[in-house]
Amino acid sequence: MNKSSAQGSEDPILQWVTFRLDNESYGINVMQVQEVLRYTEIAPVPGAPSYVLGIINLRGNVVTVIDTRQRFGLAPVEVSDNTRIVIIEADKQVVGILVDSVAEVVYLRQSEVETAPNVGNEESAKFIQGVCNKNGELLILVELDKMMTEEEWSELESI
Amino acid sequence: MNLPVNISVRPQLALQSYLDALLQEATEQVLPEPVEQPQPEPEQHQAAALDEFQAAVLEEQARDAAVATVAKALSSVAPIEAPAIVAPAVTQAEPPRAERVEHKPAAIERVEAVVDVHLPAANHGVPPRLTGDGRPAWAAEPFECLLFDVAGLTLAVPLVCLGSIYSLQGHELTPLFGQPEWFLGILPSQGGNLKVLDTARWVMPDRYRDDFQQGLQYVISVQGYEWGLAVHQVSRSLRLDPNEIKWRTQRGQRPWLAGTVIEHMCALLDVAELAELIASGAVKQMQSVKPAAKHKK
Numbered sequence: 519m520n521k522s523s524a525q526g527s528e529d530p531i532l533q534w535v536t537f538r539l540d541n542e543s544y545g546i547n548v549m550q551v552q553e554v555l556r557y558t559e560i561a562p563v564p565g566a567p568s569y570v571l572g573i574i575n576l577r578g579n580v581v582t583v584i585d586t587r588q589r590f591g592l593a594p595v596e597v598s599d600n601t602r603i604v605i606i607e608a609d610k611q612v613v614g615i616l617v618d619s620v621a622e623v624v625y626l627r628q629s630e631v632e633t634a635p636n637v638g639n640e641e642s643a644k645f646i647q648g649v650c651n652k653n654g655e656l657l658i659l660v661e662l663d664k665m666m667t668e669e670e671w672s673e674l675e676s677i
Numbered sequence: 678m679n680l681p682v683n684i685s686v687r688p689q690l691a692l693q694s695y696l697d698a699l700l701q702e703a704t705e706q707v708l709p710e711p712v713e714q715p716q717p718e719p720e721q722h723q724a725a726a727l728d729e730f731q732a733a734v735l736e737e738q739a740r741d742a743a744v745a746t747v748a749k750a751l752s753s754v755a756p757i758e759a760p761a762i763v764a765p766a767v768t769q770a771e772p773p774r775a776e777r778v779e780h781k782p783a784a785i786e787r788v789e790a791v792v793d794v795h796l797p798a799a800n801h802g803v804p805p806r807l808t809g810d811g812r813p814a815w816a817a818e819p820f821e822c823l824l825f826d827v828a829g830l831t832l833a834v835p836l837v838c839l840g841s842i843y844s845l846q847g848h849e850l851t852p853l854f855g856q857p858e859w860f861l862g863i864l865p866s867q868g869g870n871l872k873v874l875d876t877a878r879w880v881m882p883d884r885y886r887d888d889f890q891q892g893l894q895y896v897i898s899v900q901g902y903e904w905g906l907a908v909h910q911v912s913r914s915l916r917l918d919p920n921e922i923k924w925r926t927q928r929g930q931r932p933w934l935a936g937t938v939i940e941h942m943c944a945l946l947d948v949a950e951l952a953e954l955i956a957s958g959a960v961k962q963m964q965s966v967k968p969a970a971k972h973k974k
Contacts (some may be wrong), residue, residue, distance in 0.1 A: 542851060590854040634853060635860065635872045637955060643855030651865055656851040 529629045536624055536657060537604060537617040540592045544617075545624065545650070545659045550606050554620050557601040563677055567670070570677065571616060574603065581605060582677050583614040589665060591642055608662035609671040624652050631659060641667065788848045788866045790841035791895070813935060813947055816919045824943060825897065826910040828877040828889040831943040833917070834906075838949045840898035841868065842911060861907055864896055871898055876906040879933070879951070880944070902952035915941070 534545035535554075560572040560583050571583045583603055587594055600619035605612060631648040645664035650657045666674065815837045822833040843866055850862030850873055859878040864871045873896050877889040896905040917938060922945055924936040933951030937944050 592854070632870055635856065635955075637857055637860060640855035643853070646853055646855065649851075649853075649863060649870060651870065656863055656865055656870070658851075658853060 529627050531625050531627055532631075534624050534626060534657070534659065535604070536621040537602070538619045538621060539587060539590060539617055540595075543621065543655050543657050545626075545657045546604070546606065546662055548623055550608055550662050552605040552607055552612065555603040555605065555614070557597050557603060557616075560603075560616075566677055567673060569666075569670070570674070573677070574614060576605065576614075579612075581612060581614050582674055583616055584665070584674075586615045586617055589642065591640075606662055608665065611671065611675060613674060615665075624657070626650050626652065626657075634658075788843045788845075788864060790867060791844050812919065812924055813949075816922070816924075816935070819916055819918045821914055822917050822945070823897070823914050824912045824941070825895070825908045826912060827880065827906075827908050828886075830877075830881065831912070831941070832876075832880065832908075833915075833938060833941070833943045833945045834897070834948050835945075836914065838900055838947070840900045840905075841866075843871070843896045843898065843905070845893055845896060845907070861890070861893075864905065866896075866898070868898065869903060871896060871905045872903055873905050873907050874955070876908055880946075899948045899952040901949070902956060904952045904955055906948065917945075 533548035535548050535551045536543050536545045538544070555574075555576070558574055560574055562572040563570060563582075566572070569585050569588050571585045573580050573582055575581075585594075595618065598618070602617055602620045603614040604617055604620060605614050630652075631650045633648050634643075634646040645661045647659040647661040650659060813835070815835050821836040823836055823839060824831055824833050826832075843864065845864075848864065850864050852862040853860070859875045861873045861875050864873050875890065878885050892909055893907045895908050895911050897908060897911070898905040921940055922936045922938050925934055932954060933947050935945040935947040935950075
């Protein structure tokens with residue numbers, strides 16, 4: 519697990535950027551987040567996989583945006599004022615993930631993170647790193663590198 | 678506010694079918710000929726109900742036979758070693774510029790136990806498993822049971838296997854994506870994050886209806902495990918004598934079903950076996966998956 523602070527201690531404190539999808543809170547490692555953008559027009563890419571919404575122009579660089587809802591098995595919703603594109607670095611690639619809103623950065627002790635139930639066969643279950651209670655809410659921690667299979671990451675690279 | 682869903686459309690039929698399936702399974706080696714069911718009233722609706730009942734029993738038997746065949750086939754397959762997962766190296770990244778938005782999530786308090794039902798046993802923690810004759814160790818002498826209802830079916834669970842009862846009133850379960858259909862979500866409780874399973878989907882998978890998920894009132898935690906059973910009603914406790922229970926000698930197909938209690942028309946669950954089955958990961962081969970869906974109370 520990546521440790522973003524207090525690495526020397528036995529119970530390191532980790533920082534997580536939290537976002538919301540379908541009224542649930544998710545957390546991703548702060549070290550993998552490059553920036554958070556307001557929603558901007560996403561240009562669809564013909565022939566792209568279903569989990570790719572399209573591409574955006576980020577200061578001259580083309581960034582692929584992933585349909586996070588589809589990836590998490592959730593129904594699509596309309597874009598709102600709170601919709602954000604989180605630019606992340608995962609599997610040595612820079613991609614964007616579309617989320618309903620971005621909330622805050624939270625600090626979690628390693629010991630606070632509980633493992634998620636290991637009962638699912640579904641690929642998507644593998645990128646739940648753990649769960650944690652924070653501010654009276656259950657936070658689902660996502661392991662971004664596992665959000666795609668190796669083949670899918672390669673596929674993304676070629677877009 | 679929750680109102681119990683009307684799940685009493687065919688409770689008696691469900692119960693009869695279920696109990697009959699269990700009894701058939703328990704006695705099939707003793708009785709070579711099937712025992713005919715009494716038909717008290719020759720009215721048309723009774724006949725239709727009986728047809729449905731017999732169809733349900735046949736369906737149950739067919740399912741059991743299929744599971745047994747698959748289990749036998751699986752037992753002959755050599756285990757495959759899981760590939761090692763290498764964590765990717767962490768690369769440097771810019772400091773985050775996460776924005777704060779005005780969203781204020783509703784605080785979810787950890788649910789408090791309505792009652793702790795666990796009876797102190799000789800050794801605390803996970804109750805002992807099955808004894809040599811197929812009976813659970815807790816059934817060596819008369820034991821206390823809790824009766825509860827799930828989708829019109831009355832189930833009994835020995836208190837020694839139970840932890841606490843949590844009310845779902847005013848609380849909601851947090852679903853996780855990519856989980857099997859029988860996983861309803863996580864309930865933050867005083868005892869930690871309780872993983873809640875859809876009891877009806879376990880005990881009556883072939884007659885399951887989606888509306889069974891409505892009106893769930895309580896979660897009963899399993900002693901020694903982080904799993905709980907979602908139920909519609911908790912009724913009462915009673916003391917059972919092991920001799921009044923029709924024990925299942927073959928637990929292979931549904932190890933969590935200990936037997937049936939004819940006098941009280943209920944099935945006796947061995948929830949410790951169920952929790953162990955889940956905790957061991959053995960259930961992975963018997964499930965289908967659905968997208969995460971919010972289960973609000």
